Amino acid sequence: MQDTIAHRTIEYAKQRCQALSAEIENLQDKTYPSASPKTFLSFIKRANEVIKDYLDTIESNPDLLDPLTPEELELTVKRYCKLLPYLCYLLEYIEGSEVHSTPAALIRPLRRLLRRYLPKSDILFRCYPQLNYSFLPLARQLREVFKADVFQPCLQTLPDFFAVISFPKVESKNALLHCMVGHEIGHGLYQHKKLQDKLLPVQIDKEALESLASRIVSTESDGNNSSGEQHPTQTEADRFLSAKEWLTASLNKVLGNWVEELAADAFGIHIFGPAYFFAFINFVATVTLLRSSRDSHPAPNIRMRLMWDLLTPKDDKTGQSIGFDRAFDKTLVNFAEKWMQAASLGEPASGAIHQIAEKSITTSVVGRICSEVSNAIGESRYSVKKYEEDMPVLGDLIKNVIPPNEVVVDFEKQKTRNSDVVSILNAGWNVYLSEMQEFAKNLKLAYETNKLKCDERLNKVLLKAVELNEIKTRWDEIGND
Amino acid sequence: MIKTADSLADLMFAKEKPTRERLVVTPILNWKGQVKKGSGSVDLRLGCSFRIPKRSQLTDFDPLLESSYERESVKTLNEKDGKPRSRQSDLYIGIGGSLVLHPRQFVLGNTLEWIHLPSDLAAYVVGRSSWGREGLVIATATGVHPGYSGILTLELTNLGEIPLKLYPGIAIAQLFVHTVDAPRSGATEHSIFLGSTEAEGGNPISEEDLFKISHFRDSETQNKNPSL
Numbered sequence: 001m002q003d004t005i006a007h008r009t010i011e012y013a014k015q016r017c018q019a020l021s022a023e024i025e026n027l028q029d030k031t032y033p034s035a036s037p038k039t040f041l042s043f044i045k046r047a048n049e050v051i052k053d054y055l056d057t058i059e060s061n062p063d064l065l066d067p068l069t070p071e072e073l074e075l076t077v078k079r080y081c082k083l084l085p086y087l088c089y090l091l092e093y094i095e096g097s098e099v100h101s102t103p104a105a106l107i108r109p110l111r112r113l114l115r116r117y118l119p120k121s122d123i124l125f126r127c128y129p130q131l132n133y134s135f136l137p138l139a140r141q142l143r144e145v146f147k148a149d150v151f152q153p154c155l156q157t158l159p160d161f162f163a164v165i166s167f168p169k170v171e172s173k174n175a176l177l178h179c180m181v182g183h184e185i186g187h188g189l190y191q192h193k194k195l196q197d198k199l200l201p202v203q204i205d206k207e208a209l210e211s212l213a214s215r216i217v218s219t220e221s222d223g224n225n226s227s228g229e230q231h232p233t234q235t236e237a238d239r240f241l242s243a244k245e246w247l248t249a250s251l252n253k254v255l256g257n258w259v260e261e262l263a264a265d266a267f268g269i270h271i272f273g274p275a276y277f278f279a280f281i282n283f284v285a286t287v288t289l290l291r292s293s294r295d296s297h298p299a300p301n302i303r304m305r306l307m308w309d310l311l312t313p314k315d316d317k318t319g320q321s322i323g324f325d326r327a328f329d330k331t332l333v334n335f336a337e338k339w340m341q342a343a344s345l346g347e348p349a350s351g352a353i354h355q356i357a358e359k360s361i362t363t364s365v366v367g368r369i370c371s372e373v374s375n376a377i378g379e380s381r382y383s384v385k386k387y388e389e390d391m392p393v394l395g396d397l398i399k400n401v402i403p404p405n406e407v408v409v410d411f412e413k414q415k416t417r418n419s420d421v422v423s424i425l426n427a428g429w430n431v432y433l434s435e436m437q438e439f440a441k442n443l444k445l446a447y448e449t450n451k452l453k454c455d456e457r458l459n460k461v462l463l464k465a466v467e468l469n470e471i472k473t474r475w476d477e478i479g480n481d
Numbered sequence: 482m483i484k485t486a487d488s489l490a491d492l493m494f495a496k497e498k499p500t501r502e503r504l505v506v507t508p509i510l511n512w513k514g515q516v517k518k519g520s521g522s523v524d525l526r527l528g529c530s531f532r533i534p535k536r537s538q539l540t541d542f543d544p545l546l547e548s549s550y551e552r553e554s555v556k557t558l559n560e561k562d563g564k565p566r567s568r569q570s571d572l573y574i575g576i577g578g579s580l581v582l583h584p585r586q587f588v589l590g591n592t593l594e595w596i597h598l599p600s601d602l603a604a605y606v607v608g609r610s611s612w613g614r615e616g617l618v619i620a621t622a623t624g625v626h627p628g629y630s631g632i633l634t635l636e637l638t639n640l641g642e643i644p645l646k647l648y649p650g651i652a653i654a655q656l657f658v659h660t661v662d663a664p665r666s667g668a669t670e671h672s673i674f675l676g677s678t679e680a681e682g683g684n685p686i687s688e689e690d691l692f693k694i695s696h697f698r699d700s701e702t703q704n705k706n707p708s709l
Contacts, residue, residue, distance in 0.1 A: 460676070
């Protein structure tokens with residue numbers, strides 16, 4: 001009987017492996033915009049093979065099975081089989097990363113961009129059904145789950161830093177919006193560079209904290225606490241201390257999240273320049289309230305203030321702008337100023353803890369975040385100089401319905417140079433915010449009655465520019481080898 | 482007059498002209514190979530996106546059913562059948578991959594290059610003779626009008642006897658450019674293909690013609706139906 005159960009248990013487990021193997025083969029046949037999905041798939045395949053080999057070994061070795069009780073047998077088989085559901089779950093990331101599910105043209109340039117800041121890293125970009133962007137570091141999690149020695153060769157196929165960035169599937173073709181990825185890459189950089197060690201903990205606003213702790217204690221004393229639990233031997237001072245302790249722990253957690261989010265925004269600005277700021281407004285304006293905080297995210301108005309400060313630094317002596325805004329035309333300045341004005345109006349965040357967290361994010365905390373991010377990113381940030389050089393030329397091409405993948409640098413010698421994904425998207429935002437009438441005119445369309453059609457065309461032209469730019473860059477790289 | 486490759490290069494780098502009035506062919510991956518001195522054309526490469534007719538799901542292509550005049554009824558019919566309306570499926574093959582074009586197979590492809598013609602130039606796309614000798618036809622609708630801006634859709638057909646393996650990125654066509662009479666700014670009226678970024682199909686009959694022909698057909702049908 002035990003033998004039958006043993007063999008049946010192993011047989012069923014092998015069925016799971018077989019099914020997983022068939023699905024892996026199916027996914028291997030699909031087309032992906034970069035090598036990362038197949039690298040990741042290869043890891044899943046090898047891990048599945050390790051499990052299957054293990055099952056084959058114990059099945060063909062009766063000496064291992066016979067002495068076992070059913071419970072021991074179950075434990076032996078499940079030692080590795082429990083990883084099968086996890087492997088199946090990982091396949092979900094591959095499913096959304098096919099060419100037709102993703103903004104394919106953007107994937108390689110974004111990987112290239114990431115590697116500029118994080119060499120030896122890889123990111124799997126995929127689309128998912130949520131209207132959100134997200135970042136999931138996987139390497140550490142995988143190394144923890146597959147820590148057994150037998151899986152070590154599989155893990156070696158993965159790069160040191162491996163993460164999944166998810167795009168909203170419904171916005172797959174919206175190239176302009178995808179500048180939001182700068183923030184997600186920022187999460188990766190924040191964690192990889194261990195900025196939490198430098199920026200946390202944040203000093204909590206002591207006065208506000210103690211005032212709230214007192215309010216909690218007095219509410220409890222009035223017998224209005226929801227739990228109804230009061231320790232009879234606790235003095236008011238004890239209760240004050242424990243309320244303060246609880247609040248401090250909660251606030252540290254919230255502030256930890258907020259600082260990471262703000263740092264990721266700062267990275268987004270350093271990587272994508274104004275394009276990240278504009279994409280943020282475009283996205284956030286439709287999905288959340290400007291002054292609404294969550295435990296996981298500070299209110300958008302706080303984030304916008306940090307971004308705007310980073311974009312528009314002033315010269316200490318003259319007070320003149322030395323930031324991106326000096327290259328903005330009037331429409332862009334008006335746009336940004338209106339949004340910053342809207343972000344500064346109204347009541348602060350609701351919720352007592354969030355209000356204290358907001359008070360604790362002082363100018364000095366924001367300054368430290370900006371400074372640490374700036375140090376971490378170094379000289380490879382997107383500069384004002386580059387923005388000033390590129391915008392007029394690239395914008396002119398886009399307005400004339402020409403993808404700005406390359407620009408003429410010397411008319412006499414007939415020389416061109418490649419532009420890059422960040423400049424292309426910034427130029428796209430400039431045209432989108434201030435010159436769509438001209439773009440529509442060159443498409444022979446009336447903008448007022450064809451706004452969405454023109455927006456769609458603009459995004460297609462930008463994606464084409466990014467695609468052509470990447471092909472030319474790779475072509476030239478091969479030539480230089 | 483057909484422009485030589487040398488003068489095409491001059492037109493692409495005409496500093497004195499505004500962007501709109503410059504010839505643009507981008508990207509040119511290999512200048513010496515694609516814009517050969519003394520030749521009368523620029524070589525164009527095969528792009529990465531393809532559209533393949535869904536033969537097994539269609540009975541025919543009926544331009545009347547593609548018109549906006551008939552669109553509502555088509556939609557209703559398709560909803561009843563639960564069948565998708567699209568006639569073609571998309572296929573993306575990156576550089577380094579390949580597409581096998583079987584004898585008599587027809588596929589829409591596109592040029593890798595984006596073409597922008599100023600108002601004083603028009604162009605023709607012609608297959609490269611070395612591919613023609615293998616049976617490959619790359620375009621049947623070859624004219625590119627002044628003011629056009631976009632990638633060019635190629636109608637790829639294998640008229641030969643053996644399957645052809647096509648690699649995106651290979652030089653597959655030639656663009657002959659010539660001047661036009663009486664150029665004027667904004668010469669091109671709106672075209673659904675203006676600003677094309679991928680191989681696109683379209684209705685070969687104008688909306689106006691479709692409207693009138695549909696009315697002819699309806700009145701014929703009504704006369705033949707004794708109940709009306």
